Amino acid sequence: MRVTVLTIGDEIVSGHTLDTNAAYLSGRLAELGFRVGRIVSVGDRIGEVRAELEAAIADSDLVLVTGGLGPTHDDVTKQALAEAAGVALVLDRDLHALLKRRFAAGPGVRPEVIESLSTVPQGARALENPLGAAAGLEIGIGAARVYAMPGVPREMEAVFDAAIADELDALPKRCFSRSRVIRTIGLRESEITEKLEHTVPSLDVDVGFLPGTYGVDLRLVGSGSDGPAATEKLEKAARLIENVLGMSVYSTEGEDLHDVVGKMLIARAVTIAVAESCTGGLISHLLTQVPGISASFERGDVTYSNRAKIDCLGVGEALIRDHGAVSREVAEAMARGVRQTAGTDIGISTTGIAGPTGGSEPKPVGLVYVGLAHDGGCAVKEVVFRGTRRIVKLRAAMLALDLARRHLSSKGV
Numbered sequence: 001m002r003v004t005v006l007t008i009g010d011e012i013v014s015g016h017t018l019d020t021n022a023a024y025l026s027g028r029l030a031e032l033g034f035r036v037g038r039i040v041s042v043g044d045r046i047g048e049v050r051a052e053l054e055a056a057i058a059d060s061d062l063v064l065v066t067g068g069l070g071p072t073h074d075d076v077t078k079q080a081l082a083e084a085a086g087v088a089l090v091l092d093r094d095l096h097a098l099l100k101r102r103f104a105a106g107p108g109v110r111p112e113v114i115e116s117l118s119t120v121p122q123g124a125r126a127l128e129n130p131l132g133a134a135a136g137l138e139i140g141i142g143a144a145r146v147y148a149m150p151g152v153p154r155e156m157e158a159v160f161d162a163a164i165a166d167e168l169d170a171l172p173k174r175c176f177s178r179s180r181v182i183r184t185i186g187l188r189e190s191e192i193t194e195k196l197e198h199t200v201p202s203l204d205v206d207v208g209f210l211p212g213t214y215g216v217d218l219r220l221v222g223s224g225s226d227g228p229a230a231t232e233k234l235e236k237a238a239r240l241i242e243n244v245l246g247m248s249v250y251s252t253e254g255e256d257l258h259d260v261v262g263k264m265l266i267a268r269a270v271t272i273a274v275a276e277s278c279t280g281g282l283i284s285h286l287l288t289q290v291p292g293i294s295a296s297f298e299r300g301d302v303t304y305s306n307r308a309k310i311d312c313l314g315v316g317e318a319l320i321r322d323h324g325a326v327s328r329e330v331a332e333a334m335a336r337g338v339r340q341t342a343g344t345d346i347g348i349s350t351t352g353i354a355g356p357t358g359g360s361e362p363k364p365v366g367l368v369y370v371g372l373a374h375d376g377g378c379a380v381k382e383v384v385f386r387g388t389r390r391i392v393k394l395r396a397a398m399l400a401l402d403l404a405r406r407h408l409s410s411k412g413v
């Protein structure tokens with residue numbers, strides 16, 4: 001079955017609004033066993049909308065349209081559907097009665113607006129919109145079945161869920177697909193592809209590599225004759241990939257790194273304190289996003305100046321003078337210092353040059369040290385990150401969280 005999603009609106013083609021409707025519909029259609037062959041977006045001009053509708057109808061069995069169903073002059077979808085079907089717009093009496101009843105309860109809406117909202121292309125069926133005034137529509141044009149939904153995402157989702165999903169589910173099937181995201185940190189995309197060179201071809205799933213700001217995600221899509229069959233393929237593939245990539249995989253369920261680390265801390269009843277310089281509190285912010293983290297997170301000090309490092313963490317003045325605030329030695333002293341002052345199981349620290357200024361020959365912009373102090377000693381990692389100030393901060397925070405994750409993993413449950 002050939003499926004096209006057509007999203008309508010000047011705000012989409014101008015780049016002002018991200019086309020989340022198409023993403024939502026493609027995902028839901030995949031769950032229901034349909035593969036979307038094409039996503040098309042078009043502005044609000046009636047001629048262009050009609051042309052794209054006709055093109056979609058000509059080569060698809062199913063066309064899902066969003067946007068332009070409202071009563072304003074820029075809402076042209078109903079007119080374009082009517083023209084493509086070669087029919088007139090007519091008043092849907094049931095819809096008219098329903099909308100009149102609904103609007104009677106609230107602030108005044110002009111009768112001609114209610115009337116405009118109640119017109120449908122002749123032969124179309126109105127689909128109730130539980131969250132708004134613009135109803136959805138279903139109409140057969142040529143060999144295609146066309147569904148039109150309002151543009152506002154929550155209304156679109158409501159109409160799809162209430163009126164369309166079940167109808168599509170009843171259509172002859174098709175192939176079910178499921179997806180999941182494996183998240184990694186610490187390996188470059190090229191290193192991952194190399195490691196997985198022999199594994200990927202043997203997997204019965206599609207694998208996409210999505211490099212991000214601080215790690216590479218692998219998106220797996222598995223297909224099968226039903227949902228559970230597709231899920232089983234995914235699970236098998238995820239296990240195999242995790243075996244090859246080992247500790248670099250921090251989630252096979254698409255979780256964020258701070259959630260993974262936070263949950264590990266809580267599950268293992270490990271307490272943590274954080275001393276941050278170049279990350280400016282970002283690690284503390286991320287950890288405190290995790291529900292229940294108060295059981296593990298004792299404190300986060302933003303010790304930005306030398307004086308703060310000396311006063312709050314007990315870092316030696318001479319150490320800073322001899323090695324500089326951005327140094328292996330100071331990162332270690334910060335991690336040990338915060339662990340000791342807070343009395344926690346582990347202490348982590350960051351110090352670095354986020355840029356764009358402040359770099360030098362021996363200490364370039366992007367140079368970051370992260371430290372992790374624990375009962376058995378202290379580990380420090382040195383990295384030079386490339387990127388803007390924001391990116392260096394984010395990468396440094398993630399590196400520190402990852403250091404904690406690896407430490408917690410090595411200690412088992």
Ligand code: ATP
Pocket residue numbers: 007008009011012017018019020021022066067068069070071075132133134149150151152153
């Ligand atoms: P309404 O009756 O609310 O006007 P409508 O069907 O006419 O419904 P539009 O006017 O096309 O909908 O869009 C309303 C708003 O919904 C837009 O301003 C935009 O913010 C959002 N929207 C529309 N299409 C999309 C899309 N494809 N993805 C994300 N948001 C969208």
Ligand code: MG
Pocket residue numbers: 068069070071072075
């Ligand atoms: Mg509108």
